[in-house]
Amino acid sequence: MTDVAAIRAAARRARGIRRTPLLEAPGLDRLAGRRVLVKAECLQVTGSFKARGAWAAISALSETDRRRGVLAYSSGNHAQGIAWAAAAHGAPAVIVMPSDAPAVKIDGTKAYGADVVLYDRGRDDRDALGAGLAAERGLTLVPPFDHAQVIAGQGTVGLEIARQAAEAGVARADVLVCCGGGGLSAGVALALEADAPGLRVRTAEPAGFDDMARSLAEGERLSNAATTGSICDAILTPRPGALTFPVLQRLAGPGLAVSDAEAMAAVAVAFRHLHIVLEPGGAVALAAALFRRDAIAGDAVICVASGGNVATETFARAISENMP
Known part of the structure; x- marks a missing residue:
């Protein structure tokens, strides 16, 4: 299992990972009715927090395993993170991606040098x-969330939120985290438990x-009825992770869901108040x-803006439909 010692060790190995800012704006506070601090992981290398995991x-693999290569499955953000990190370590990367993933994410993954294999999200078992591909090609599988080193x-x-919130004078607050399988939420919850116990994660x-919210409410891992049908493609997962759910069951508050x-x-x-670009899932x-x-x-309240890899037409629609 991941613990705060593993998180601190990951931070020490994190060459090339950016310390992203915690942003604020008076207009945003007025809209939310309270002070809002936004952790801008959309400004992370590859455009999302996934580069960290x-x-x-x-970086934790043996040299032999890195030479053989890695495999990941992802709708785009984990894909790009793995492709980037693998290239930086001189490791081949094969990425399994849904055929309906945004073209910007498929193209971005290929641009980092990865071999992309597409599948049907509604029909195939990702x-x-x-x-199967990992076994066939001798690759090390790095899943998107249910993996100790990824978490x-x-x-x-x-760790960064704990320091930045203290610098901003915030000792007690909910920390809202965009959640798919729960890797980011669980990792943040473990770090905050150690360094900022007054901050509580909520998915x-x-x-x-909202499988994580329902699972937390019921006390067991529940699945989603569908795997497609939301514009928030970055965080559509079948059910909470086996590693992540127990962490969040112990440390997280009730989950939240939005349309x-x-x-x-x-x-x-x-975009209007913080001048950053987010994807819907982020x-x-x-x-x-x-x-x-x-x-x-x-x-x-602290919010993690987890990614900004958005298709141009989606971003344009968000702006045109929601700004005067």
Whole structure:
């Protein structure tokens, strides 16, 4: 299992990973009805927090395993993180991606030098396909969230939030985290438990794909009824991870869910007030701060803006539909 020692070790190995800012804007505070601090992981190398977990996992491999290569499955952000980290370590990378992933993410993954294998998200078993390719080609499988080193790498976001929140004078607040399988949420929760116990993680998900929120409420891992159907492609997963769920069951507050329309509105709000570009899946935590105000306590809230790899037409629509 991942612990804070593993997260600190991942931080020490994290060459090339950016310390992203914690952003604020008075206009954003007025909209949310409280102080809002946004951890801008959209400014991370490869455009999302996934570079952290990818680097942590690949840097922990033996030289022999790195020479053989790695395999990952992802709708785009983990794909690009693995492709980037693998190239930096001189390791071949094969990425299994859904055929309906945004072209910007498929193209970005290929640009880092990875071999991309496409699959049908609604018909094919992604995990089985990835495991089969890994066995066939002798590759080390690095899954997107249910992996101790990946969780440790994502946990470095929490180490930074703990320091930055203290510098900003925030000792107690909910930390809203965009959640798919829970790697980022679990890593951040473990880091905050050690370094900022007054900050509590709460997951944010798309409505209809809120398996983590439902699982936390019921006390067991539940699956989503569908695997497609939301614009928040970056965080559509079948169910919570076996490693991540127990961490969040112990440390996280109740989960939150927002509609696709609310996520798109948050994309526009982030652009207008913080001058950053988010993808819908990377904006659900901010959307929860804006549209689930009554479910959040306290004078301040911290939101992780987890990614900014958005298709041009999606971003343009978010802006045109939500800004005067």
